[in-house]
Amino acid sequence: MAVGVLPGQANGWPPKVAPDAFSDRIPLPCNGGSPERNVLGESYRPFFWDIVSICDLYSVAHIILLPPSLRRSYGSFPVRNGMHGAGGANGANGMNGVNGVNGVNGINGHRPAAEAPSRFAQALSHVGLGNPSWTADGVSVFTAILPTSDGYVSRSGFLHLRLQDCPIAISKIQENAVPLRKYTAPRLSPPTVNSEDGLASVIEQAAGIIQWADLDASVSILHLQHHLMRITHELRDRLNNAPWLTPQPIARKRVALIRGRPNLTAGGPIYRAARALGLDLVIVDEEGHWLQADTEENRMHREAFLTTDMTEDAGIVDRIVRSLASYPLPIHGVFTVSDNFFVTVARVAHALGLPASPVSAFETSVDKYRSRLLQDVPGQTARVSSLDELQTLLACRTKDLQEAFTPAFPMIVKPTKGWSSECVSKVNSIGDLATAVQKATSRHGSAAVIEPFFDGPEIDVNFVLLDGAILFCEIADEPPCQADSRDATVDDTFSPEALTLPSALPAEEQEIARTTLRDILVKLGFRTGIFHVEARMVNSACEYRDVGNGIIDLVRKETPPPERPACRLLEINARPPGYRVTVPSRHTYGVDFFAAHMLAAVGDAERLRLAARPFDHAYQDRTQGAQYWSRLVYVAAPKAGTVRWPLKLSPCEELKRRRPDLAERIVLGVDYCQPGDRISLFTDGARTYVAHLLVRSTVSRRDAIEVGNEVLRSFKIEVEEEVQGVQGKFEV
Template sequence: MAVGILPSQVNGWPPRCAFDSDTDSTYPPFHTPPSPLSAVNGPSSLSRPFFWEIVPLCDLYSIVHIILLPSSLRLSYNQLPLRPGSNISGVNGANGQQPHSEPPSRFMDALTNLGLGPSNWAHAGVSVFTAILPSTDGYIARSDFLRLRLQDFPFPISKIQECIAAPKKYTSCRLSSSSANSEDGLASLIEQAAGVIQWGDLEASVSILDLQHYLLGLTHELRDRLNNAPWLTSHPVARKRLALIRGRPNLTAGGPIYRAARALGLDLVIIDDEGHWLQPNTDDNRLHREAFIATDMTEDAGVTDRIISAITRYPLPIHGVFTLSDNFFVTAARVAEALGLPTSPVSAFETSVDKYRSRLLQDAPGHTARVTSVDELNTLLSTPANGTNPAFTPVYPLIVKPTKGWSSECVSKVSCRDDLALAVQKATSRHGSAAVVEPFFDGPEIDANFVLLDGEVLFWEVADEPPCQADRRDATVQDTFSPEALTLPSALPDREQAVVRDTLRDLLVKVGFRTGVFHVEARVVRSGCEYRDVGGGVVDLAPKTESGAAAAGGGGDKAACKLIEINARPPGYRVSVPSRHTYGVDFFAAHMLAAVGDHERLRLAARSFDHAACEGRTRGAQYWSRLVYVPVPKAGVVRWASGLPPCEELKRRRPDLADKIVVAVDYCVPGERVRLYTDGARTYAAHFLVCSRVSRRDAIEVGDEVLKAFKIEVEEGDEGGCKGA
């Protein structure tokens, strides 16, 4: 009975492949064991022929591909002579008696111990496994490292098994072609692996040539994901504890934070009001946090002292403090400063949360104003009695927005003096704050996200936000800046993206932010690109025509980046999703590591994928992605006509789109009343993240089609008591 098979024993092996002598080789060919395993290791209960290759993937990792051929090529398990006492999965004797067997295969046992044993193998297909072996000793940086790096892998995955856990140290093994010259040797490699992947089974009819190309594809993709991403740290990772000021409003918004904390070995203590959903000490809540401390979070002069008191009363040490709630940034910084914990200066947060002060980082006097009422606006606009120019001279169009606010709430574009008072009244009514009146910068709007360590840019990205209602030439004060989509990576020219990076990084450091995660919104003026129809009704960034470049003042060589606002936190959970999936960077993990001062793991968390740049796609992006916001069609009561959540209903109805949908989230439930607008911004019914490995245009077209295909029933009715999503 054969227990192994060499490539040379398979009919037609070796095929003529891309790495034959007359072509270049990207990866080495299969390592061929010197002789059949059956000749080396004697009989075994493993009935499926198999072969393998050991590949030095990169400096950080080696991998072992293991291929189990269909059992039809050898005796099936039911035909094996088994001895009593065998516990091989899937073998049953007559009348409940186990037949005789050979001793269990150590190779099979190694896979079984990982939950990847014979019960998971396709009887008539080809099963493929890959073991990942780091090249150095160390301690795991996060427990779900492999799952994070393999998300949206272009080849189907059946299971991912991560084999090392904190605080255990991983010890690397020396690999050579003789490491697996026996079944026991191959089993040892599996047992020493940091992770093992079982790929989706292949058809039994797959040719050797196709199998070879498949393995080369796996290897290439694994290299792009692991080449620059260490799994291990050089020092043991001490378990630490973080206080989260203001737990998230629900699990949808909070899930990415809680999962990242768990993977990093960070225990969360939630500080929030009595009655928060995380307060009950249930099994589910204990999965997300270590403890909940009920605290009066009223935003008054005493809130900082109350939070400090809550933390100091906690019986276990707290190593860091953070928040994701914009109106608590300054408070959290004051708490951290008082307790001697890592933080940026309080003054930096005071500037970032005040849109008037942050606007002045780039503005000249007289271009921006801060007013608390329409009366103050009128006074500011009036000519002083001595005949000098007014302190503020508006140049239309203008932007009016609350000095403190978020999600484009109550932000207006003003094109004439008559609408200015209405816009100021709308802005000052929100959050009880003053209004900032500032220039409107005409140019592509972008989101720029940074991970900084002591002023060094560890990771940065630019995403394009297509025009919204208020970007139209004929927009009125009633139109909103609510986002409609977001496209990654950016289509701006490299030189303009460099201007964005350098300008915004310097502004962050100027304010006082040197370490952490920052979500910055800006516009590129005098860009060489503009949004226009690029054919077939697709609207996207494209190089300006000569007339457009002339109107913009010369085009991209004179491009400048104009700040809209600084958010000293990761982008919101919706906007963080595209970055995590497109680049493999978890902003919430980086944010928490900065909060506890874990700089070694912060560097590791900021490592993007290593896919090569191609056809306008930024290096590190595994595909083009499009985040699509779905607004509610009208005010009223939500119904699910099909009985299914609308996102799920769409995927079932349109399987052609489902394959390209990465994430889909519904916001509304049956019976919920919704408004068309919430606090001056559009109310959303759902969002989707779609992807394309073909082109940016394809990603946009898929997103547009998803938006058209989405169906949600809203029965018209009185808006009284409605709530927005």
């Protein structure tokens, strides 16, 4: 609903200001103004307001307040600015459609001798906003979020999620809607809100209120107008396709996490998402886990902890089932983010009659040999459990029922069971096969799979599926790593170095990737859930090249490939991407994969749809749904040794303090090490990381990469290594 609409104004926005008022500025406080009179209810009153419909789901109410010192100056505010009291011509409440309030209390020169307590300010204070954070002389801007229909609140923290990294500075967000409870949308009309009491009622009925950072007292009317226009457009992009409410009541449910995370850094996003969704979280894990103790802090993260022997043997499923069955309250879903427990958890879910994909789908996805056969050409892939089997395979050039295995270099050797690029090798000759197989079979006691190396850009493709349909799909680019080099040796690793969102692949190739990988998932039996799939685009129109200043990025090939592009599967992870990548996805697109994962586990299809709605930003050459380009950079350990913090600051925090120019571009930085920790150069056959940082750019993808490179160059971590009794310090 728009109030104060002028002819030619769409939805009452933008408000128009008389042309001769553009150069006018709000006057500075007069001598009679006193910051000491900054007392709630005495002087803060609405100056003007407007209600704007930003989409079918929401209207917003923008409200401008002046501090006491400026309000006294407005006894002589010129009428030509168009900010009149209510009752303008044609029902427009003033020349510009911006609705003045309390037209008799000082806006148009009629100032009462004494002001009564402000009903509006009291309403703000009641919902948790107001006077303590107001400045004495700034112009305050509030926006009330008004859903257009009744419904049940899908999650708490909704506005915080949708407004994260908003380019317009925010002082505070207050949500009045309570998770799972019914929210009744306000029924507003111009007469009901054309007073201070009416605006107070809007604040009290709003689902949420945003208090933007104060504007300087010298702000011009034109700048104020543009500021409100920018707020409106930004809110539209963030809320347009994201329902906060669901029409049907939401039953409170309980979900069990099999294998709690090793620490709060890795588990925090899961625990916070459960609380926001109103899900009661039960942890099933070993004796001695950090969440086991029944402390007040642990109760913030989980409802209960079920101590269970998690030894991965034939009895693991029965032990977990018994633990869950012994809990006195109903369990509505089970899930895990631990790769080696996917099959176990699927069997637990089926034993308890809970939502889950078929066990057979998980059995194939966790076996890299079986998953490779989904796209295999006979003779290109083999599986060996030992060096003796490798020798037999190479010696046998013919087989009765199938084509002989014929190595075509380069090839990839990796464990059939593994994760995080552990013990994955690129092999360029027969002589290196034995080394690679030995490395792969020594990890997890599994066999090794030998497969083709697919030459082309590597991508991470993250799906949210419901009944086989794609609710959301994100494609991110992995730049070349050590082993991608043409002269890479068997000792070089495929450990990732960075990730860039959104993808720079052509739209046609992105669609090929989406369709190909989704069809593989559904054919396996995966129909609902979150899936992190790694793949490569062969015959891509793009390749990685140096585009200047040391920036390596995807660009069009000078000569188009002779064949059509195709997507080749590398591996399937039936879970969200790791927490390092899930959090950047939430920031870039506004989609919380951990929340979606739990909703799929309890079979909440309606809220799963709501959780999979990305932002609606779509401009410049940015992929629709991303609010900016982002670059996730991994900081590898420079040396083996002991970590030191000489300045008593974590390396990420020290970087931000030393380089404020980079700090404003860093969305988040996570350190993995504490002072005194001993680190190695490699962990389980992959590079050891000491931190990761996410940077953003609203300028360009190239700018995001450049900032990420500078972050890596500027990052410093001190590692003290003892070599033959001599200690040395190394920094990266």
